Amino acid sequence: MSSSTVTFLGAAGTVTGSRFLVRSSGRRLLVDCGLYQGERDLRRRNWQPFPVDPASLDAVVLSHAHLDHCGYLPALVKEGFAGPVWATPGTAALAAIVLRDSAHLQEEDAAVARAGGYSKHDPPMPLYDAADAENALRLFQPVGFGQPVAVGGDVAFSLSRAGHILGSSSVRVTTSGGTALFSGDLGRAAHPLLRAREDPPAADTVVVESTYGDRRHPSPEVGHEAFADAVRRTISRGGSVLVPAFAVDRTQIVLHELGVMQRAGRIPQVPIYVDSPMGLAAIDVYRRPDLAAELRPDARDWFDAVPAVHEARTPEESMRLNQPGTSCIIVSASGMASGGRVVHHLAHMLGERRHCVVLTGYQAIGTRGRALVDGARQIKVHGRYVPVRAEVVMDDEFSVHADADDVVAWLRRLPEPPSTVYVVHGEREASRALAERVRDELDWCAVVPELGEVVRLA
Numbered sequence: 001m002s003s004s005t006v007t008f009l010g011a012a013g014t015v016t017g018s019r020f021l022v023r024s025s026g027r028r029l030l031v032d033c034g035l036y037q038g039e040r041d042l043r044r045r046n047w048q049p050f051p052v053d054p055a056s057l058d059a060v061v062l063s064h065a066h067l068d069h070c071g072y073l074p075a076l077v078k079e080g081f082a083g084p085v086w087a088t089p090g091t092a093a094l095a096a097i098v099l100r101d102s103a104h105l106q107e108e109d110a111a112v113a114r115a116g117g118y119s120k121h122d123p124p125m126p127l128y129d130a131a132d133a134e135n136a137l138r139l140f141q142p143v144g145f146g147q148p149v150a151v152g153g154d155v156a157f158s159l160s161r162a163g164h165i166l167g168s169s170s171v172r173v174t175t176s177g178g179t180a181l182f183s184g185d186l187g188r189a190a191h192p193l194l195r196a197r198e199d200p201p202a203a204d205t206v207v208v209e210s211t212y213g214d215r216r217h218p219s220p221e222v223g224h225e226a227f228a229d230a231v232r233r234t235i236s237r238g239g240s241v242l243v244p245a246f247a248v249d250r251t252q253i254v255l256h257e258l259g260v261m262q263r264a265g266r267i268p269q270v271p272i273y274v275d276s277p278m279g280l281a282a283i284d285v286y287r288r289p290d291l292a293a294e295l296r297p298d299a300r301d302w303f304d305a306v307p308a309v310h311e312a313r314t315p316e317e318s319m320r321l322n323q324p325g326t327s328c329i330i331v332s333a334s335g336m337a338s339g340g341r342v343v344h345h346l347a348h349m350l351g352e353r354r355h356c357v358v359l360t361g362y363q364a365i366g367t368r369g370r371a372l373v374d375g376a377r378q379i380k381v382h383g384r385y386v387p388v389r390a391e392v393v394m395d396d397e398f399s400v401h402a403d404a405d406d407v408v409a410w411l412r413r414l415p416e417p418p419s420t421v422y423v424v425h426g427e428r429e430a431s432r433a434l435a436e437r438v439r440d441e442l443d444w445c446a447v448v449p450e451l452g453e454v455v456r457l458a
Contacts, residue, residue, distance in 0.1 A: 004154075004177030004457040006205065009051055010034060011425040012451040014042060015211055015364055016068040018425055020182060021052065024175035024457075027153040028052070030060045031171050031182050035071030035102070037338060039366030046072065046127055051452065055080035059151050060139075061159075062087040063184025064168035065094035065248060071102050074132035077139065086149055088159060089142040090167020090294055093285045094248050096137050101247070101278040103133035105339045112382055145169065145198075163187030163197030164400055165249035166286055166294055170200060178204040178457030181418075185209055185425070186402035186410055188217065192253050193286070193299045197402075199413040204458040206418045208411065210426030211362055212403040213434030218396055224257055230356050230393040231267040235327045239354030239390075244342045244369060246335035247278035250360055252286050252302070253398060254331055259306040268327075275312035275321055275332040275341050312341075322348035335361055337368035347381045355390040360398040365427065408437055411444075419458060421446040 004024035010017035010032075017036035022029045036042040054076045062070050062085065073085065073095075087095060106126035113124040143149055143159065150156045154176040159169035164187040171182040181203035189196065200206070234241050245251045251274065261267045274280055283303065285291065292300050312318045318341050321330055332342035346368065349355040363369035368379050372392045378385045402410065411421065421444055423435040431448045438446035449455065 004175040005454050006180055006207065006422075006457065007454045008422070008424065008449045008451060010036070010451070012449050012453065013428045013431070014038070015426050016042060017045060017072070018063075018069045019072070020207060022155065022173050022175070022180060024155050024177055025153045027151060027155040028057045029151050029155050029157070029173060030057050031173065032063055032069045032184070033060050033073045033076055034068040037068055037336070037367070038364040042366065046075070050076060050079055053080065055082065057081055057083055058155070059083045060085045061157055061171055062091055062095065063162065063171055063182065064165055065091045065098050066165065066185065066246070067098055067102060069184070070095050070098060074099060074103060074128040074136040077136040078128050078132045083139065084141045085136070085139045086141055086143050086157070088145065088167040088169055090285070090291050091169070092140045092142045092167070093288070093291070094165070094167060094282060095140070097278050097281045097285070098248060099133040099136060100130065103128055103130045109339065160198045160201060161195065161294075163191055163194055166194065166291060172201050172203060175457065180205040180207060180457050183208040183410070185211070186407060187400050188402055188406055189409070191296075191400055192256055193295055193302055195294060195296055197410065200410060202415040204419050205455070206411070206414070206421045207424055208407060208421055208434075209402075210407065210423045210431040210434040211401045212399070213407065213423065213426045213430035215403055215430070216405055217399060217403045224261070224395060224397050226393055227257070227358055227395045228261050228266045230358055230391065231261075231329065234354070234356040234391065235268050235270055237354050238327060239352070239356060240324045240327050240349070241329045242342065242345050242349055242355065242357045243329065243331045243360060244335050244337045244357070245279070245331050245333060245360050247276050247333040248282045249400060250335055250398060251276060251279035251331055251333070252283060253400070254360060255306045255309065256302055257398075258329065262307050263305075269307075271310055271326070271328040272307060273310045273312050273321055273328060273330045275318050275330055275345070277313055279331070279333055280311055280313065318344070321345065335369070336363050337372070343368070343381055346379070347386050350379070350386050350388050350390045353389045353391070356393060357390055358393045358395055360395050362399060362401060404434055404437060407434060408441060411438065411442060417442070417444055419445065420455070422455070423448050
């Protein structure tokens with residue numbers, strides 16, 4: 001029997017940068033190819049040479065289209081990777097939006113830094129550009145859930161539904177030396193739009209996420225009342241509500257819930273703007289007939305129930321929202337306020353007490369969103385500090401990440417105990433807490449791996 005290994009090239013001790021290398025009989029499969037986000041020390045890892053020669057990789061398989069799972073792919077291609085990139089049709093469609101937007105932001109941030117003179121690089125350069133993103137997208141090969149794919153040699157994989165965002169999957173890799181199941185990002189037991197995650201298949205080794213490894217989500221019966229109350233308060237004082245929301249999945253869910261609130265009379269009938277070309281493009285993907293099978297049967301007409309949405313597509317339309325003439329709700333990316341148009345809105349709105357910012361999910365350490373959640377009195381935007389006088393509200397109900405209870409419940413559904421569970425994709429305290437629960441409640445071997453650590457599959 002050959003020796004098959006997993007190397008943890010990312011998301012070890014941190015919640016971003018998911019990259020796992022499976023090696024067996026001379027073959028190399030990279031599971032996820034994520035971008036590091038958050039603190040500066042983490043972002044600097046994106047600029048370090050990839051630990052193995054990208055040209056030596058046989059293939060990449062993506063669990064889903066969020067930036068921290070697919071966003072490094074154009075850089076990998078720029079450095080020499082030329083193999084297939086396997087993903088579900090939903091992931092492939094959303095990744096096209098995500099990677100093009102990421103390349104644009106990389107180029108834009110470099111240009112702003114160049115003009116402002118506040119970068120340590122001379123001259124400031126993007127990690128990758130639009131051409132690199134297009135080169136990466138040409139490598140995509142769609143694969144359906146449950147369809148076995150032979151990578152080469154003794155390495156193969158199949159995907160199962162993870163219920164996190166459209167197209168999201170868990171990846172089961174088989175080799176002659178053992179099997180490994182990579183959870184990807186798991187969805188909660190119930191998603192407002194998507195069908196539920198599938199039970200996990202058997203595997204010798206399980207690599208599981210721990211974004212909320214030390215937390216439980218609030219009861220779903222609360223019904224986003226904190227959000228609704230913030231909207232009512234803000235509109236009554238003549239302000240507007242800014243909702244930083246990830247373009248993929250979160251924007252769609254926020255619009256769905258705003259529609260529910262307005263139809264029930266819980267919030268005023270004020271204009272709702274989507275100021276995110278990427279978010280608008282993702283809405284189109286969620287409405288594609290060929291992907292409708294991923295949606296819950298009762299949610300396949302979800303957009304028809306959303307109130308009239310005003311689209312801010314051009315930069316000029318976006319700029320007009322910096323000083324809205326009337327109270328409104330602005331939904332804009334990115335969800336952690338780490339880039340995109342929402343940063344410009346924060347610069348103009350945070351200084352006024354009449355406005356409100358509603359954060360709708362996990363905020364990684366080092367992001368502007370996390371600083372706001374932690375009570376920052378000022379945040380840095382494009383080289384300048386902006387005072388925080390606006391109200392800041394956190395609504396944890398929007399998260400479509402499995403919490404600790406969800407993850408343990410998913411693990412319990414494994415047909416048989418794995419030899420080892422490796423806990424990744426979480427801040428170190430969250431990963432340690434989840435590993436301890438796995439040991440205590442399931443009596444399984446659970447480990448929080450170190451970055452660069454190599455382990456055998458069986």
